Amino acid sequence: MEKVYLIILGMALVTYLPRMLPLVVLNKIDLHPVVLSWLRLIPAAVLGALTAQTIFLRQNGVSFSWRNIYFLAAIPCFLVAYKTKSLMWTIAVGLVSVVLLNQFKPVLF
Amino acid sequence: MTRHLVRQGISSAVPVVLGYLPLGFAFGVLAHGAGLSIPEIFAMSLLVYAGSAQFIAIALLQSGAGFLTIVVTTFLVNLRHLLFSASLAPFLKRVRVSRLAALAYQITDESFAVALGHFTKHEAEEKFLWGLFPACQLGWTLSTVLGAWAGNLIPHPEAFGLNYALTAMFICLLVFQLQDKFTYLAALTGGILALAIYVWLPGRWNIILATVVAATLGVGVEQWKKST
Numbered sequence: 001m002e003k004v005y006l007i008i009l010g011m012a013l014v015t016y017l018p019r020m021l022p023l024v025v026l027n028k029i030d031l032h033p034v035v036l037s038w039l040r041l042i043p044a045a046v047l048g049a050l051t052a053q054t055i056f057l058r059q060n061g062v063s064f065s066w067r068n069i070y071f072l073a074a075i076p077c078f079l080v081a082y083k084t085k086s087l088m089w090t091i092a093v094g095l096v097s098v099v100l101l102n103q104f105k106p107v108l109f
Numbered sequence: 110m111t112r113h114l115v116r117q118g119i120s121s122a123v124p125v126v127l128g129y130l131p132l133g134f135a136f137g138v139l140a141h142g143a144g145l146s147i148p149e150i151f152a153m154s155l156l157v158y159a160g161s162a163q164f165i166a167i168a169l170l171q172s173g174a175g176f177l178t179i180v181v182t183t184f185l186v187n188l189r190h191l192l193f194s195a196s197l198a199p200f201l202k203r204v205r206v207s208r209l210a211a212l213a214y215q216i217t218d219e220s221f222a223v224a225l226g227h228f229t230k231h232e233a234e235e236k237f238l239w240g241l242f243p244a245c246q247l248g249w250t251l252s253t254v255l256g257a258w259a260g261n262l263i264p265h266p267e268a269f270g271l272n273y274a275l276t277a278m279f280i281c282l283l284v285f286q287l288q289d290k291f292t293y294l295a296a297l298t299g300g301i302l303a304l305a306i307y308v309w310l311p312g313r314w315n316i317i318l319a320t321v322v323a324a325t326l327g328v329g330v331e332q333w334k335k336s337t
Contacts, residue, residue: 004149004170007179011166012156014184020213022195024206031195038328041295042192043218045323047283048296049303049316050161050186054276062304070276077277081284087128087219090284094277095131098270 067109073097111236118240121227125219125241126248128281132160133249135274137256138266139164143171150257154250159217162186163253164275185317193221200233208235215242217249218282291331299323 031039055074056062066072076097081090101108133154140150145167153163162183169179193216201209212235220242227237263269286292302319310318 003176004145005152007166007170007176008149008153008156010176010180011153011159011162011183014180015157015159015162015187015190016214018184018188018191019194019216020210022191023198023201023209023213026195026198031199034328034332036196037291037331038324039192039195041291041324041327041331042320043189044283044286044292045295045299045327046189046316046320047279047286048299048323049319051276051279051283051296052300052303053307053316054279056304057307062308070273073273074276074280077280078284081281085285086124087278087281088124088131090281091128091131091135091274091277094273094280095135095270098273099268102270 069098069101069105072101114234114236115240118237118242119244120240121223121237122220122241122244122248125223125245128219128278129160129245129249130252132274132278133252134256134259135266135271136160136163136167137253137258138260138263138271139256140167140253141257141260142266143167145170145257147254147257151250151254154253155246157183158215158246158249159183159187159190160249160278161275185314188317189218189320190216190221193218196225197221197228200228201235204235212238212242215246217245218285220245222285291327294330295323295327298326 051074055070056064056068058068058070064071073094077090077094080086080093084090136154137150140153140163141147145153153166157163157166165182165186166179169182194213197216201212204212223241224238227241231237260266266272283296287296299319302322303315306315306318
């Protein structure tokens with residue numbers, strides 16, 4: 001299983017560089033306000049992209065169907081995340097929703 | 110005073126660690142199910158320390174992907190840390206480079222959000238991070254090992270919805286980012302573009318392309334609103 005450790009080291013390196021370079025290099029430079037507002041919007045943009053992909057991209061392509069359980073379970077997740085601002089509660093509600101939806105799948109659809 | 114700040118950092122880590130527990134646990138169970146040993150899972154959490162990339166790596170390993178695919182995908186997914194790191198930079202100008210290089214290794218979505226929130230309200234103190242960051246990493250690493258160990262006892266993790274932990278995490282992190290109409294615009298555009306690019310363009314570049322275009326559009330609208 002040396003291959004797994006090699007993959008872990010590769011992942012560690014490409015994860016560390018983007019974390020480290022701006023802090024170490026940009027440290028002495030003042031950024032232009034437009035660059036700063038661009039940086040401010042990046043997390044929202046990347047998380048919007050990742051969330052859409054994990055919810056709507058299923059094995060057989062993009063699915064906006066209400067039979068898509070990942071989509072249905074996302075609705076309570078959004079509400080709980082918005083209300084509680086808690087990662088723990090959002091994950092808990094997500095897991096419970098998926099289990100329940102899978103249980104009742106034959107009845108619902 | 111110093112010790113007080115470190116302790117303050119550690120207590121600020123509590124909500125983050127509470128979120129990492131189910132997530133790390135789910136990762137440990139799934140990684141164990143994919144055939145990784147407990148030392149491998151421990152090494153990955155310790156060295157990579159990036160939840161979303163770790164989940165994606167497990168899925169790729171299971172689908173038989175090779176070294177290059179997994180490492181490049183990890184790079185793209187974790188490129189967002191570049192922006193987190195850059196946003197912390199203005200607060201830490203007086204900190205020595207060697208210390209910054211060490212702190213940078215523990216930047217995650219959650220630890221960054223807590224640090225930035227703290228620095229905008231209080232004076233930016235490096236010592237706070239030395240409490241917050243290691244506490245978060247400890248929480249993550251231990252919960253994944255716990256999950257891996259419990260994986261022996263859970264033969265069918267999908268029955269507990271554990272596959273959904275990653276999606277729920279993305280949703281929560283996204284909601285944290287939605288602060289004004291420009292962040293909503295960036296998130297919505299990013300989401301639509303990610304799916305559209307996936308459907309219409311080959312390759313796995315949809316996330317990074319969607320991100321760059323959506324953020325640029327958001328800045329354009331923001332600047333235009335400001336000038337009118």
